[in-house]
Amino acid sequence: MNSIEVLNSHNLKRTSCREGIIDVMLTAKEALSENEIRDKLLGNYDRTTFYRSFKTLEEHHILHRIVVDNLKVKYAVNPALTGAQAHAHFYCKECNTVLCLTHIPIQNPLLPQGYLQTETELLIKGYCSRCLKPNPHHE
Numbered sequence: 001m002n003s004i005e006v007l008n009s010h011n012l013k014r015t016s017c018r019e020g021i022i023d024v025m026l027t028a029k030e031a032l033s034e035n036e037i038r039d040k041l042l043g044n045y046d047r048t049t050f051y052r053s054f055k056t057l058e059e060h061h062i063l064h065r066i067v068v069d070n071l072k073v074k075y076a077v078n079p080a081l082t083g084a085q086a087h088a089h090f091y092c093k094e095c096n097t098v099l100c101l102t103h104i105p106i107q108n109p110l111l112p113q114g115y116l117q118t119e120t121e122l123l124i125k126g127y128c129s130r131c132l133k134p135n136p137h138h139e
């Protein structure tokens with residue numbers, strides 16, 4: 001799927017900023033923060049344009065939000081766009097990378113009767129293979 005198809009499938013108007021953000025996200029190898037997305041965006045968009053486009057994409061679930069803690073929030077394309085299901089994420093404490101572990105689906109937990117699950121998140125924290133190699137001394 002390319003950015004135009006993504007926007008069309010959500011009945012969203014094509015704008016160069018929306019397309020640009022989706023392009024960045026579709027080619028990203030890891031989850032990105034709002035600032036990282038903005039830095040990678042080709043073309044100059046003012047803060048308001050960027051913010052509005054970004055919020056629209058999030059509201060339409062084209063992007064999914066991964067909250068590491070209240071200072072670290074990253075985004076990736078919604079797994080449904082690429083055929084993946086709800087999945088675990090990995091956070092590297094050394095390089096702050098957040099990866100979508102699309103091969104680790106989140107199982108639906110058995111909740112007490114009367115409870116309704118709307119979102120379930122699984123965030124695994126640790127060290128990525130890149131960070132472990134040169135320096136094995138981690139707590």
Ligand SMILES: [Zn+2]
Pocket residue numbers: 092093094095096097127128129130131132
């Ligand atoms: Zn790392």
Ligand SMILES: [Zn+2]
Pocket residue numbers: 064076079087088089099100101
């Ligand atoms: Zn993800």
